[in-house]
Amino acid sequence: MPVDYKFLTQEQRDHFLEHGWLKIPNAIQKKYVDEWMADYWTRMDYDEKDPSTWKEEYVKLPRHRDIPVSEFCPDAYKAICDVVGGEDRLDPVRNSMHGDQFIVNNGSEYWEKHDYPPETATGWHTDNDWYRQFLDSGEIALTIIHLFTDIEPRGGGTYICEDGIKAVCQFFLSHREGLDPPFPPETYAHIKNCKVFTEMTGKAGDTFITHVYLPHAASQNHTRHPRVIANPHVTLRAPFVFDREDPADYSLVEQVVLRALGVPRLPAAEYAPTAPRRTYYPRNYTYKAARIQEELERLQAAAVRAGKDPKAVDSVYLKGGKELEEFNKRQGLDRPHGPNKFPEGTRTHIHMQAKRAEDDPVLPM
Numbered sequence: 001m002p003v004d005y006k007f008l009t010q011e012q013r014d015h016f017l018e019h020g021w022l023k024i025p026n027a028i029q030k031k032y033v034d035e036w037m038a039d040y041w042t043r044m045d046y047d048e049k050d051p052s053t054w055k056e057e058y059v060k061l062p063r064h065r066d067i068p069v070s071e072f073c074p075d076a077y078k079a080i081c082d083v084v085g086g087e088d089r090l091d092p093v094r095n096s097m098h099g100d101q102f103i104v105n106n107g108s109e110y111w112e113k114h115d116y117p118p119e120t121a122t123g124w125h126t127d128n129d130w131y132r133q134f135l136d137s138g139e140i141a142l143t144i145i146h147l148f149t150d151i152e153p154r155g156g157g158t159y160i161c162e163d164g165i166k167a168v169c170q171f172f173l174s175h176r177e178g179l180d181p182p183f184p185p186e187t188y189a190h191i192k193n194c195k196v197f198t199e200m201t202g203k204a205g206d207t208f209i210t211h212v213y214l215p216h217a218a219s220q221n222h223t224r225h226p227r228v229i230a231n232p233h234v235t236l237r238a239p240f241v242f243d244r245e246d247p248a249d250y251s252l253v254e255q256v257v258l259r260a261l262g263v264p265r266l267p268a269a270e271y272a273p274t275a276p277r278r279t280y281y282p283r284n285y286t287y288k289a290a291r292i293q294e295e296l297e298r299l300q301a302a303a304v305r306a307g308k309d310p311k312a313v314d315s316v317y318l319k320g321g322k323e324l325e326e327f328n329k330r331q332g333l334d335r336p337h338g339p340n341k342f343p344e345g346t347r348t349h350i351h352m353q354a355k356r357a358e359d360d361p362v363l364p365m
């Protein structure tokens with residue numbers, strides 16, 4: 001079916017094709033920014049007015065609550081539908097809601113006085129912590145960056161590398177056996193030779209829609225204004241198709257890959273996976289989950305201090321039952337762990353030597 005664009009202007013579509021990303025200003029309904037930021041300081045256990053209490057500089061928090069994407073950020077949702085080629089191409093369950101799994105950069109005294117230009121940044125990557133990656137994998141089609149605080153230049157905005165897309169696409173095309181996360185460093189070794197870097201700055205409530213193969217890296221926050229974002233993903237029902245009969249059927253996400261590879265069409269025989277597709281428990285959630293209990297205790301204690309019912313704290317982890325089951329399914333937390341699980345209790349990202357999962361030759365997953 002030819003893609004029927006319902007929201008994006010031609011200019012926005014061209015921008016996505018050219019740069020691999022789009023900014024939707026004021027995308028998030030304000031009430032969610034306000035409600036979810038209201039207990040930020042309690043979750044972090046910091047005194048807002050005393051930066052000396054901001055013990056951890058960079059932290060990824062678990063998710064306690066989520067909202068259907070179409071309600072949370074209506075314009076961004078319409079843009080997402082257009083970029084992936086229509087709402088019917090979205091997975092109706094996985095990543096169908098966006099939540100408050102904040103990624104925080106509080107800055108530090110050191111980074112107030114030192115620079116960190118993108119050319120020197122480390123940690124370049126594309127997102128995937130839960131499935132075997134093939135060029136056509138639709139498990140993550142887009143990485144979304146929701147801003148929950150204003151982010152000025154030098155305020156910790158994510159770095160992206162626009163001319164890094166091409167070599168990432170070529171890398172996965174040349175690995176038709178697929179790669180289990182985390183990916184080897186050579187996936188992003190080319191970034192040191194790239195030239196087009198952008199810092200994702202904006203206002204609280206803005207949303208960036210970025211292509212899954214657009215490399216990005218954390219910058220440093222050179223201010224002492226905490227930077228709070230969330231990075232949910234967009235999941236498709238089915239893998240990308242690069243071998244369509246009618247060029248009008250290609251989504252913008254697929255077109256970015258074809259342009260990067262310099263071809264109008266890629267025969268399926270040249271990119272089809274040669275090993276089974278596999279999905280796992282999102283490995284980064286292990287270190288986010290390590291914080292759930294202590295956050296709940298602080299949120300409940302704060303509720304008591306405010307004369308409120310501690311059971312009314314808005315967290316799916318207090319609700320349990322069917323709601324938690326559905327929540328886990330939306331995030332893939334019901335999946336078995338992959339071969340590179342972080343040790344239980346890990347509280348932050350650590351480097352690990354990656355192993356590949358062994359495939360059952362009889363029963364492909």
Ligand SMILES: [Fe+2]
Binds near residue numbers: 125126127216231
């Ligand atoms: Fe990322």
